[in-house]
Amino acid sequence: MSPVIELDARRLLCPMPVIRLQDCVEKQDKGVKVRITCTDPGTMSDIPAWCRINGHRVLATEQLEHEYIFLVQKDPDGN
Amino acid sequence: MTRKAVALISGGLDSLLAAKLIQQQGIEVEGINFFTGFCVEGHTHAIRKHERNRVKRNNALWVAEQLGIKLHIIDIVDEYKDVVINPKHGYGANLNPCLDCKIFMVHKAQEWLKQHDFDFIITGEVIGQRPKSQRKKLMPVVAEKSGADDLLLRPLCARSLPETLPEKEGWVDREKLKDFSGRSRKPQMALAAEFGFEDYAQPAGGCCFLTDQSYSVKLQDLWDNRGERDYELDDIMLLKVGRHIRPSKAFKLIIAREEGENHFLSGYKRQFQTISTVSHAGPLALIEGESLDPQQLELACAIIARYSKGRNADSVELRFSDREQGSRSIHVKPLPATQINPDWVLV
Ligand code: SF4
Numbered sequence: 404m405s406p407v408i409e410l411d412a413r414r415l416l417c418p419m420p421v422i423r424l425q426d427c428v429e430k431q432d433k434g435v436k437v438r439i440t441c442t443d444p445g446t447m448s449d450i451p452a453w454c455r456i457n458g459h460r461v462l463a464t465e466q467l468e469h470e471y472i473f474l475v476q477k478d479p480d481g482n
Numbered sequence: 483m484t485r486k487a488v489a490l491i492s493g494g495l496d497s498l499l500a501a502k503l504i505q506q507q508g509i510e511v512e513g514i515n516f517f518t519g520f521c522v523e524g525h526t527h528a529i530r531k532h533e534r535n536r537v538k539r540n541n542a543l544w545v546a547e548q549l550g551i552k553l554h555i556i557d558i559v560d561e562y563k564d565v566v567i568n569p570k571h572g573y574g575a576n577l578n579p580c581l582d583c584k585i586f587m588v589h590k591a592q593e594w595l596k597q598h599d600f601d602f603i604i605t606g607e608v609i610g611q612r613p614k615s616q617r618k619k620l621m622p623v624v625a626e627k628s629g630a631d632d633l634l635l636r637p638l639c640a641r642s643l644p645e646t647l648p649e650k651e652g653w654v655d656r657e658k659l660k661d662f663s664g665r666s667r668k669p670q671m672a673l674a675a676e677f678g679f680e681d682y683a684q685p686a687g688g689c690c691f692l693t694d695q696s697y698s699v700k701l702q703d704l705w706d707n708r709g710e711r712d713y714e715l716d717d718i719m720l721l722k723v724g725r726h727i728r729p730s731k732a733f734k735l736i737i738a739r740e741e742g743e744n745h746f747l748s749g750y751k752r753q754f755q756t757i758s759t760v761s762h763a764g765p766l767a768l769i770e771g772e773s774l775d776p777q778q779l780e781l782a783c784a785i786i787a788r789y790s791k792g793r794n795a796d797s798v799e800l801r802f803s804d805r806e807q808g809s810r811s812i813h814v815k816p817l818p819a820t821q822i823n824p825d826w827v828l829v
Contacts, residue, residue, distance in 0.1 A: 419557075422517060422557050445540065448540070452544065453543055
């Protein structure tokens with residue numbers, strides 16, 4: 404099992420968390436998983452939207468008091 | 483061979499329609515969206531608690547999803563500084579360097595096009611839509627100075643402009659493009675209805691905070707008091723938040739207006755000296771400027787106390803914290819509203 408890449412996007416306002424995720428995912432092999440932790444509630448809509456557009460999967464979403472955590476998998480069939 | 487176009491997607495209706503018109507002609511479209519740091523993108527909604535219930539979405543992502551295209555969001559914060567600080571063609575009504583901004587963005591799109599082997603660029607510009615940067619005679623300026631030349635196609639007004647390469651080569655049919663001009667939004671709304679688009683964003687001013695007068699006043703103040711026209715991303719983010727009060731050249735206070743802003747500003751406690759109220763519910767404030775003398779510190783506290791629930795009390799206790807250096811308590815009488823010089827308040 405490949406390890407999950409951790410990204411800390413706390414305190415960043417949208418669209419910076421999406422840019423962080425995009426720039427990280429771009430460098431990975433397909434199927435790689437990235438967990439991103441955010442504090443901007445806008446990520447609740449932006450990160451799933453970005454994943455849908457680009458064919459990546461949101462495997463899990465967790466909402467703590469001030470944090471929003473997403474486990475994303477790079478499109479396993481993409482390139 | 484399928485031709486490929488890169489569309490500048492701002493998130494507004496015009497870029498959505500422009501991309502759709504081109505997609506309809508069998509062209510493969512991908513979007514790019516530039517993050518300058520000044521984008522309106524709902525930051526204040528994210529920060530201010532009472533605005534959190536509003537629908538909050540990134541309009542550029544929403545547009546891309548409507549079109550079913552990929553969207554590349556590009557961080558241009560550092561490079562964009564030069565556009566804001568030294569615009570060759572000057573500013574609009576506020577600190578918005580719209581013409582230079584357009585030239586810069588089309589130029590970046592042109593670089594992207596070369597790297598990714600795309601054929602042409604599209605934007606949602608409409609002749610005469612905005613007072614300065616979208617005048618007809620400036621359209622060729624953007625094309626020329628950006629280096630995009632005849633690779634820049636504006637589908638919403640192309641029929642009123644000289645033919646571009648995609649039209650000359652027959653990649654797109656010029657007859658199916660539009661000749662919109664002027665400030666009326668009716669043609670765009672009719673076209674949106676034709677395509678079945680609803681719930682699109684209609685930005686009132688421009689696409690960024692630089693068109694906002696109050697924001698520009700704060701940015702100008704920042705430059706004047708730093709003695710240089712420069713900024714970091716945190717600076718321009720903080721200009722979007724709180725009440726900004728500058729009682730003297732030596733310091734400025736950024737005072738939270740509600741709980742969401744309190745929470746956001748508390749994230750800056752390691753970078754700034756802060757003052758918060760102790761005896762009464764009240765705001766957190768950041769102090770921009772170093773080494774306040776005792777009178778200045780007392781004035782700062784009295785101003786902040788004025789915005790707390792203790793504004794009518796004889797004495798309010800506040801806590802001054804100096805990053806990792808510890809904190810101390812200060813008691814002051816809140817400053818009466820009449821003693822807050824209107825010139826201090828940056829709006
Ligand atoms: S409003 Fe802002 S983003 Fe839009 S063209 Fe003007 S400077 Fe650029």
